[in-house]
Amino acid sequence: MSRYCNEDLRKGRFSEHGRIYLITTVVKDREAVFDDYELGRLVVAELRNAERWGQAHSLAWVVMPNHLHWLFELHRGELPDLMRQVKCRSSRAVNRRAGREGSLWQAGYHDRALRADENVQAAARYIVANPLRAGLVEGIGDYPLWDAVWL
DSSP states (O other), X not given: OOTTOOOOOOTTOOOOTTOEEEEEEEBGGGOOGGXXXXXXXXXXXXXXXXXXXXXXXXXXXXXXXXXXXXXXXXXXXXXXXXXXXXXXXXXHHHHHHHTOOSOSBOXXXXXXXXXXXXXXXXXXXXXXXXXXXXXXXXXGGGOSSEEETTO
16 A cells, blocks of 8 residues: 555445445644645545546535545445545645645544435535634635535
8 A cells, every 4th residue: 555545444334326425534633734725626636536437426525624524425336445545646646736745634534324314405514614613714605625516
């Protein structure tokens, strides 16, 4: 495994194609790497790659200064493989651009599969409102690193 991808992901995760997942993953040592907009855009590019390659359909995401929230429908592959790819590729890109070395992300991630009766749009609103709750901006339109299919 490369120095960027030392993921020892939790075993026993169940991946279901067509299921909607809410993922949270945190930057190593909670460093505010994505205060730099350009570095945050590199993470966004990897979310878009996952969509382009047919692995996931992004419903909403926000790249916070030190973590990522991502709501998506899994289309192909396994959840741990998808997260490993997104984290590894974004680590490489960010490290290259910022002159960093080693892991960008903490090992692992938090995942939650949404139930069929859950309101997906409410989950998306919760995600994109993170910058407001954190006091980073006064209006969601003022924060540059988020998107949702409904807006």
